[in-house]
Amino acid sequence: MISTEPVILKLGGSVITDKGADEGIVREADLLRIAKEVSEFRGKMIIVHGAGSFGHTHAKNYGLDRKFDPEGVIITHESVKKLASTVVGALNHFGVRAVAVHPICCTVCRNGRIESMYLDNIKLMLEKGFVPVLHGDVVMDLELGACVLSGDQIVPYLAKELGITRLGLGSAEDGVLDKDGKSVPEITPEKFENFKHYIRGSGSTDVTGGMLGKVQELLELSKTSSITSYIFNAGKEDNVYRFLNGESIGTRISPDKRV
Ligand SMILES: Nc1ncnc2c1ncn2[C@@H]1O[C@H](COP(=O)(O)OP(=O)(O)OP(=O)(O)O)[C@@H](O)[C@H]1O
Numbered sequence: 135m136i137s138t139e140p141v142i143l144k145l146g147g148s149v150i151t152d153k154g155a156d157e158g159i160v161r162e163a164d165l166l167r168i169a170k171e172v173s174e175f176r177g178k179m180i181i182v183h184g185a186g187s188f189g190h191t192h193a194k195n196y197g198l199d200r201k202f203d204p205e206g207v208i209i210t211h212e213s214v215k216k217l218a219s220t221v222v223g224a225l226n227h228f229g230v231r232a233v234a235v236h237p238i239c240c241t242v243c244r245n246g247r248i249e250s251m252y253l254d255n256i257k258l259m260l261e262k263g264f265v266p267v268l269h270g271d272v273v274m275d276l277e278l279g280a281c282v283l284s285g286d287q288i289v290p291y292l293a294k295e296l297g298i299t300r301l302g303l304g305s306a307e308d309g310v311l312d313k314d315g316k317s318v319p320e321i322t323p324e325k326f327e328n329f330k331h332y333i334r335g336s337g338s339t340d341v342t343g344g345m346l347g348k349v350q351e352l353l354e355l356s357k358t359s360s361i362t363s364y365i366f367n368a369g370k371e372d373n374v375y376r377f378l379n380g381e382s383i384g385t386r387i388s389p390d391k392r393v
């Protein structure tokens with residue numbers, strides 16, 4: 135049976151781009167494989183993708199995580215917009231009916247956190263069979279002028295606002311890894327204490343917190359809702375399709391168990 139509730143999937147920048155590169159480079163084979171897997175899913179979905187080498191290098195060079203720089207905002211936004219166009223193009227090549235929704239056009243932040251996002255267009259797109267594609271971006275900020283907004287913040291925000299309970303962040307590791315490099319099956323706010331020493335930022339140029347940023351965003355969601363979410367390896371064949379179809383893969387970020 136096809137679930138009518140949409141799924142939210144983030145495609146990490148470390149999977150769809152060469153995040154170690156100094157300039158924006160798409161991992162074309164991975165993007166096309168993922169786009170095909172997405173096209174085989176029969177339900178509704180929202181896709182959010184990361185900025186990878188299209189956004190983090192510019193954001194870092196212009197210090198956008200520390201200060202307002204209008205030129206940096208434009209260059210970074212134009213770069214992630216180019217990536218969004220490539221992602222949407224790949225999805226539509228396989229018949230997905232993807233539409234880019236650039237966060238800078240519909241979001242206002244306050245001190246780096248989403249204050250408001252216009253969602254009526256996204257709701258209508260879902261209703262009419264389109265797949266909205268959002269992405270990490272620079273957006274206007276009431277206190278800072280502008281800020282870097284990670285897809286990792288957008289995903290739980292959309293889940294809460296749209297009442298969606300199935301969401302996952304697909305990155306380039308088999309979930310959250312422990313000190314021996316093994317994937318941790320489940321993290322809850324209580325268990326986080328045992329793992330937090332092994333969860334770090336990204337191995338590449340990154341201004342949004344790497345794996346630690348992801349876990350923190352999803353833990354916050356698990357504390358303020360009863361939603362369980364997933365961090366999994368979207369770089370492995372079939373994982374995107376398996377996740378979209380309801381399989382539990384990678385690391386589950388769950389609310390504390392009630393006794
Ligand atoms: N304990 C850990 N388990 C897994 N990855 C970790 C851990 N600690 C640090 N990392 C790093 O975090 C990275 C994932 O974060 P990153 O933000 O680079 O991914 P992404 O979401 O794919 O990229 P983007 O932010 O561009 O979308 C991993 O590739 C790894 O280098």
Ligand SMILES: C=C(C)CCOP(=O)(O)O
Pocket residue numbers: 147183184185186189190193210214269270271272282283284285286341342
């Ligand atoms: C670097 C920019 C502009 C956005 C970062 O988004 P993320 O890659 O989803 O963390």
